Amino acid sequence: MSDTSSTTNGPAPSGSTLPRREGYDYDRSVLRSKLTTVERTPGSAKPDPILTVDNVVRRFGGMTAVDVGHVEVQRGAITALIGPNGAGKTTFFNLLTGFDKASSAPTAFKRGGPGVAKWVFEGRAMGNVGAAKVARSGMVRTFQLTKALSRLTVMQNMLLGAKDQPGENFFVAIVAPLWRKREREIEAKAEDLLARFKLLEKKDDFAGSLSGGQRKLLEMARALMSDPAMIMLDEPMAGVNPALTQSLLGHIQSLRDDGTTVLFVEHDMHMVRHISDWVIVMAEGRIVAEGPADTVMDDQAVIDAYLGAHHDTDLGDDSLLDDATLEQLEEEVAREDAARAAEATSASSSTGGVAGRDLPGHPDPSTPQATNAADDQLSDGRQSGDKR
Template sequence: MTAKTATSASDSVSARAVAALSGVKSEPGITKPDEILVAENINRHFGGLVAVDVDRLSVQRASITALIGPNGAGKTTFFNVLAGFDTPDAGTWRYENHELRNKAAYKIAQLGMVRTFQLTKVLAKMTVLENMRLGAQRQLGERILAAPFPFAWSGQEEQVTERALTLLRRFNLYEKKDDFAGTMSGGQRKLLEMARALMTDPTMIMLDEPMAGVNPALTQSLLGHIKELREEGLTVLFIEHDMDAVRDISDWVVVMAQGRIIAEGPPASVMRDKAVIDAYLGAHHDEELTKSGESLTQNKKAKST
């Protein structure tokens, strides 16, 4: 994984992703040309409350898909189910060729589908570098019988460290490498968590509100990092409330409300969708608010502050 910064390259990859999705109709559950993840009939309720009731979701490979929706729409619960952190009451989902139902969370991560958390889970009492090293997969030194013999794993540890330092440089965290992760700001923690997830060498990365609580100065670089992931061929599925960010980086937007997927499509058209605006603003909204996504964004921002 090397950092690519040329904007032209970025544009072309973005254009390709958009092109791949251009023929796809904007309707909930529609099949994508090159699916990496397909979920069907996922149902999760807590007592009488239905949290998730998704008929179908299909995610296009090497694209950035945003999952949006009002608070309490069930986005995070859906995320937890997909990543194996929660068990649905019904449903099946498939990633590449792997059936994921009844698969433990760690196995899903090992398959290359890795997630981050809304409330970051950096390990505060470990250094930034140790956090990064933890992400690497198939480490010999993680086996208890090899662990007491440093000569068995020190070579691999050096490679892991090298990779970690490269990623830290790319995410502007290199200077922090020996600090305890607990000393970092909220935005830096988001960055670290994303970098650490990349240490697992994933094919698909699921980000739960990567921009939440990040100061505006960092937001742009975070968006840049996410776009870079797509350039490297990674699939990104992310939950976000910030509509500017969603419009800026995503190739496809899926909208959830009350546990269901109510709409999906390219960002520009979805944000004009009547069902979406209804979901955000209630059924009887003022007509002028729908002109563009602008007022919608402002509304969300007001809501989140």
């Protein structure tokens, strides 16, 4: 597996302004050495889990969207959560971060025991905890569709992400020397993060004026305002201009190097192979595989979950498209072309054989008359547009 991140305990990557976590001594080779001892089975125990999840089930009517018996996330690692569309990945994120409630959540009549949802983050039970409290505890997330407040400036969006705001305490808010100092600290931190994500020049622009990729960067920067222990990224590369992709990859790797645990959902398998320390695979709401990226991509359960019978998805490895697969694809395309041709013939017959003829006012599009008519219409449209 290729990787461009540092494997030393030296300074954080260039441009990073976040201090390393207290007592955190990062060495990726040591981390990966620890992970080599982990079993390659769903729900395997990790050497130092920051998040442990048990019995999380979410049903919508008669459909079970999530049914996770047990899973652990390794502290200090970049863990990818992958799976086909509809696997339940985003719903799982929503449950863990307090944006949705598990069907198996504790109730007044059943607070614990077998089958009751329980997830523990940094030693603290997080079941039935609201999204705001989850974020304050150190577990933050971004969204597949960015949630930037478009009518606020970039800087104002950043300030909203800070914890210990002066206005949260009435007595601090009315004593100017107390809140002014904290306000300056928050603004300085926001500027540092904006500089890190190359958005400082945009700080006074409305967030709605940013490109899709810049909004992704803003959302990630805003999430870091609360100094999280773990950040959960929901498809960080979705809709991002290729020019920003490498920048986002570098930021995600630097988060890990600074001591932040990263759990992300992504469909770009090349990215998953490139930066992931560990991969967890979901299909139909369940965890079906775990392991290093190279191992997981060769797992038959993963291939079946992604490819099914059609084998039309590349899991980041071009060798999957072997001769047999290409022949199968060519046969399927040929069958589809034949079906479309048959439909076109049937449609022509049903119109009484008029297809392809010149109808009054509708010349055959392949004739010079049709071309001249189209040019005349275009010219007329331009003239009318000039008059407007």
